[in-house]
Amino acid sequence: MAERIFSIVLGRWSLLMCMILSSSSSYAQTCSKYSFSSNRVFKSCNDLPVLNAYIHYNYDSSSGKLEIGYRQTRVSSSQWVSWAVNPTEQGMVGSQALVAYRQPDGKIRAYTSPITQYQTTLAEGNLAFDASDLTATYANNEMIIFATLGLQNGTTTLHQVWQQGPLSGNVPAIHSTTGPNVQSMGTLNLVSGQTATSSGGAATSKLRKRNIHGVLNAVSWGLLMPIGVIIARYLKVFKSAGPAWFYLHVSCQLSAYIVGVAGWATGIKLGSESVGVVLKTHRTLGIVIFCLGTLQAFALLLRPKPDHKYRIYWNFYHHSVGYATIILSIINIYRGFNILKPDNKWKQAYTGCIIVLVCVAVVLEIFTWALVIKRKKSGSGEKTSQSVNGSNGNNSVQGV
16 A cells, blocks of 8 residues: 555656656747757857747857857748947947848848948948958748857957838838847857846937937927027017017026027037947038027127127128027938938927918018008108108298
8 A cells, every 4th residue: 555655646746847857948048949050059048938949149248259040040031130239338329230021032142231221221340340241041931140250359248239120122121119029139248158038128228319409490490490590570569579589589598498409509519429330411410500509699788889890791690690590400400300300290290380370471472572561651751751741831931
């Protein structure tokens, strides 16, 4: 009886141990069992948590040489895949990507692409670090990218981003912005092999900062500044406005300048934090606009009196710099829309505001010109009447 009980207990214990061992083996890295057909051997690998992806690598910390084999399964011939390193932070923008896809003629294209903006089309370009021996293979719905990267000596942890998206003809199209496609980022410790995934919080925080930068600049340089010009140009024509138009103009422009400086400073900060992101034209225009806006602010301190002989030159300078600032600001705001690529409703809303301001300016321009012409005619008529009355008076006196 005792032997039978012992046999049953031992059998159940053996079954339990088998289940535990089986369960633990299911959590082991499946990438370690993979053999590359090209007889490549990688000492380390990790199963990435989403998009059926795996990263295999050899790393020499003394030289910074990183050999990688990035695999992604369940990839159709109408999709592209990429694996990227972000040298500075977690997130997509600033990432230095390796991209591969199958072309219509069956050949596999593999190339490098520095990602400088959201919703990128993965244009080919040089990376912020050396990338050599770049090749890719595609078979049985599995894409593999091989490359050798030259990282900074002593690098131990890197920010990685991996992605998958559709092809539009022979060009990568924008990937999905929900589900696994926004969870495919994290860190990789090249020494220990440990990985940590990101929920996208860092990228979301960076995107929020860029949105703040865009809103501040669109409201200040792109709306308040033109409104201030409209106030100065048209309200002063009305005698009832008195000096109020001047104070409204100054208040509007100073508010635009203060908010604009905050937006400009935010942009400079974002630029310094985004190594590898090159937005030369947008950045240069932003600096020029800031300088012109600062000149306008100082113009208040140098404004001559209306009857001063240099007032005409000051007016020319003030008007020229003001209009140049507004034109460049609107151009740069639309460049910002193209970089950030928000929902179309934001770009349409700003465009609607600009159209309204232009319509208001056109109507006021016509009205004020009509008013000025009317006043000139009225003034000319009064002078003629006074002249005629004066002549008649003289004649009557002479006659007397």
